[in-house]
Amino acid sequence: MNTHKKIIVPLDVPDLQSAIALVDRLPLVDFWKVGLELFTSSGPAILEVLKSRQKRIFLDLKFHDIPNTVAGACCAAAGYGVDLLTIHATAGQDALKAAWSAVQEGALQAGVKPPQLIAITLLTSISSRQLAIDLKVPLELPEYALAMALMAQECGLSGAVCSPQEVAQLRQICGDDFLLVCPGIRPSWARKADQKRSLTPAEAILAGADYLVIGRPITGSDDPQLAWNQIVEELTTLA
Numbered sequence: 001m002n003t004h005k006k007i008i009v010p011l012d013v014p015d016l017q018s019a020i021a022l023v024d025r026l027p028l029v030d031f032w033k034v035g036l037e038l039f040t041s042s043g044p045a046i047l048e049v050l051k052s053r054q055k056r057i058f059l060d061l062k063f064h065d066i067p068n069t070v071a072g073a074c075c076a077a078a079g080y081g082v083d084l085l086t087i088h089a090t091a092g093q094d095a096l097k098a099a100w101s102a103v104q105e106g107a108l109q110a111g112v113k114p115p116q117l118i119a120i121t122l123l124t125s126i127s128s129r130q131l132a133i134d135l136k137v138p139l140e141l142p143e144y145a146l147a148m149a150l151m152a153q154e155c156g157l158s159g160a161v162c163s164p165q166e167v168a169q170l171r172q173i174c175g176d177d178f179l180l181v182c183p184g185i186r187p188s189w190a191r192k193a194d195q196k197r198s199l200t201p202a203e204a205i206l207a208g209a210d211y212l213v214i215g216r217p218i219t220g221s222d223d224p225q226l227a228w229n230q231i232v233e234e235l236t237t238l239a
């Protein structure tokens with residue numbers, strides 16, 4: 001796969017107009033992420049815009065609820081014909097299994113290909129200290145992220161969202177067929193902001209990530225096209 005196809009850019013903007021402007025500004029981006037901000041403000045309209053331009057879509061709604069509710073949401077989301085969809089692993093085994101079944105059902109009903117359902121292991125904005133002190137989780141962070149990924153795998157999910165700092169371990173244990181998508185990516189020249197467990201794009205790919213989610217270093221730059229080109233160039237030197 002061309003290196004630029006491994007980069008997913010989030011449309012973390014407040015409205016549909018800003019989202020379309022960003023898509024127009026970055027014509028070489030093939031894979032876009034629609035998340036909570038845009039979907040809550042503007043609904044699914046952006047999905048049709050992206051599809052009409054033959055873009056791939058990661059619908060990152062991070063479902064987290066009881067099994068019956070996540071199943072209903074996943075059934076509806078699968079009907080949009082997106083490529084990737086997220087649920088929090090901490091929704092638990094019953095919810096993950098119900099979500100997986102609902103994705104197949106929703107896609108079948110809509111006559112579209114089912115999205116790959118992937119589980120959030122632990123948000124990349126959480127540090128080891130916050131996991132222990134705020135969330136009261138008594139495991140070491142890498143052990144916890146691995147446990148969440150393995151649970152998702154056992155429940156039939158296609159992959160996981162993890163920080164690049166855990167991706168090598170997850171790749172080794174979950175195997176090559178398990179999709180690993182990494183946000184928290186920061187080129188050496190970019191600000192980390194709220195991301196706590198980051199690596200550079202090249203480091204993340206070398207560690208085994210399938211896809212990199214890279215937002216503000218590109219979209220918050222004065223020249224998004226230049227930032228995109230710099231990242232693609234960094235990755236091309238690996239190929």
Ligand SMILES: O=c1ccn([C@@H]2O[C@H](COP(=O)(O)O)[C@@H](O)[C@H]2O)c(=O)[nH]1
Nearest residue numbers: 010035122123124183184213214215216
């Ligand atoms: O653990 C997670 C899960 C999802 N995200 C999302 O990825 C992007 C990252 O954007 P940046 O601007 O590159 O920080 C954003 O849409 C998050 O909702 C994450 O960061 N961490």
